Amino acid sequence: MKIILTASSPSIDSNVDARFGRGAYLIVVDPDTLEWQAHPNPGVGASGGAGTLAAQFIANQHASSVISGDFGPNAYNALEATGVAMYLYGSSRTVNEASNTLRQDSSNALARQPARDTTRVGK
Amino acid sequence: MMKITIASGKGGTGKTMVATSLGISLAAFTPGRPPMFLDCDVEAPNAHLFLHPLLTEQQDVALLIPSVDEAKCTHCGKCAEVCQYHAITVLGKKTLVFPQLCHGCGSCTALCPEEAIREVPDRMGVIERGLATSGIAFARGMLDVGEPMAVPIIRQLKRWVYPAPGQVVLYDAPPGTSCPVVETVRGSDYLLLVTEPTPFGLHDLRLAVQVANELAISAGVIINRENGPYPAMDEFCANQNLPVVLRIPFERAIAEGVAQGKTLVEIHPEYITRFRQVFSQIAFTIEGKNRV
Numbered sequence: 001m002k003i004i005l006t007a008s009s010p011s012i013d014s015n016v017d018a019r020f021g022r023g024a025y026l027i028v029v030d031p032d033t034l035e036w037q038a039h040p041n042p043g044v045g046a047s048g049g050a051g052t053l054a055a056q057f058i059a060n061q062h063a064s065s066v067i068s069g070d071f072g073p074n075a076y077n078a079l080e081a082t083g084v085a086m087y088l089y090g091s092s093r094t095v096n097e098a099s100n101t102l103r104q105d106s107s108n109a110l111a112r113q114p115a116r117d118t119t120r121v122g123k
Numbered sequence: 124m125m126k127i128t129i130a131s132g133k134g135g136t137g138k139t140m141v142a143t144s145l146g147i148s149l150a151a152f153t154p155g156r157p158p159m160f161l162d163c164d165v166e167a168p169n170a171h172l173f174l175h176p177l178l179t180e181q182q183d184v185a186l187l188i189p190s191v192d193e194a195k196c197t198h199c200g201k202c203a204e205v206c207q208y209h210a211i212t213v214l215g216k217k218t219l220v221f222p223q224l225c226h227g228c229g230s231c232t233a234l235c236p237e238e239a240i241r242e243v244p245d246r247m248g249v250i251e252r253g254l255a256t257s258g259i260a261f262a263r264g265m266l267d268v269g270e271p272m273a274v275p276i277i278r279q280l281k282r283w284v285y286p287a288p289g290q291v292v293l294y295d296a297p298p299g300t301s302c303p304v305v306e307t308v309r310g311s312d313y314l315l316l317v318t319e320p321t322p323f324g325l326h327d328l329r330l331a332v333q334v335a336n337e338l339a340i341s342a343g344v345i346i347n348r349e350n351g352p353y354p355a356m357d358e359f360c361a362n363q364n365l366p367v368v369l370r371i372p373f374e375r376a377i378a379e380g381v382a383q384g385k386t387l388v389e390i391h392p393e394y395i396t397r398f399r400q401v402f403s404q405i406a407f408t409i410e411g412k413n414r415v
Binding site: 046047049050052053055056059072074078081082115 | 204206208209210212213214215217219221223224
């Protein structure tokens with residue numbers, strides 16, 4: 001099952017980008033083989049709806065987990081509907097560190113995105 | 124019918140004070156034909172505090188947004204592909220609609236190959252109208268709390284009113300120069316820009332003038348809270364051929380009066396004549412333009 005992280009440059013040693021919808025790159029990591037691939041985030045240039053666009057990418061990749069700094073209400077609702085687990089990168093600095101932390105102890109090491117009020121988003 | 128929009132660029136320069144004072148001045152000079160006043164600052168309307176309308180009529184503003192019939196939907200993704208606003212997404216076996224991102228264009232409904240989408244109204248605010256001070260025909264829009272899009276409210280507010288032939292319509296615009304301002308200004312005969320002699324005021328005046336130029340609407344400037352010379356502002360206006368139609372001094376009595384809900388013409392009645400002169404200058408400009 002793939003892990004996807006937001007990154008500021010297209011490298012596994014890049015810092016995690018704190019933004020989900022507007023984070024520069026999305027790096028897809030295979031936790032078993034440690035293979036990774038960087039994709040430009042489709043949300044970056046969007047005038048609106050960046051979060052839903054990035055979430056669509058995550059869904060199309062069939063990822064199980066996604067790591068970023070925060071998930072906005074639209075992105076949260078979309079990822080929640082898809083059943084993707086949302087994690088915050090916390091004290092990890094790079095994409096490599098964060099994905100390793102999640103891989104080694106997926107239950108505790110990274111904080112989950114707190115629940116959001118989605119009464120007005122995503123019907 | 125003469126349409127004048129009062130805008131500013133920078134917030135807090137005195138748009139509403141000027142707009143309401145101009146409205147009361149016009150009503151005083153033409154008692155048989157008071158103007159119409161539209162508060163288009165739908166995110167924070169406050170002209171009612173000065174004009175005291177009795178709001179007797181109300182109408183909901185709703186956008187038609189898609190509703191997906193999951194039984195018919197094959198999750199082909201056509202709707203998500205055509206949506207310019209990313210307001211509808213197909214995530215695996217789910218199709219989700221995000222009402223706050225939707226602009227109500229109808230593309231997804233029209234292009235759904237399964238006819239699985241129908242449109243349902245989604246309320247985002249309200250428009251209200253009634254008679255105000257001095258017989259002014261008042262109307263305003265109000266966006267619901269938490270709703271992000273002001274433009275549909277402004278558009279519907281402008282369509283809802285029917286000015287009489289020859290009646291002056293004043294549009295009190297929101298601050299800034301983004302879509303809600305453009306929607307307010309669109310179709311106006313004149314743009315009255317209220318500014319203050321500060322670097323902030325001048326910076327945002329430059330942006331507002333660009334809107335006027337882009338929409339090819341004549342504009343004039345009112346400098347509010349003038350407190351000594353600020354040559355950069357006058358130079359800018361001169362270079363842009365923007366007439367400074369009124370200067371209002373920085374004065375404690377005005378600030379106190381406005382804070383108590385009084386318009387400038389109630390604080391200093393001599394401004395009724397000055398606003399009448401401002402209007403004459405505007406009318407002259409519009410007529411001159413129409414003749415060409």
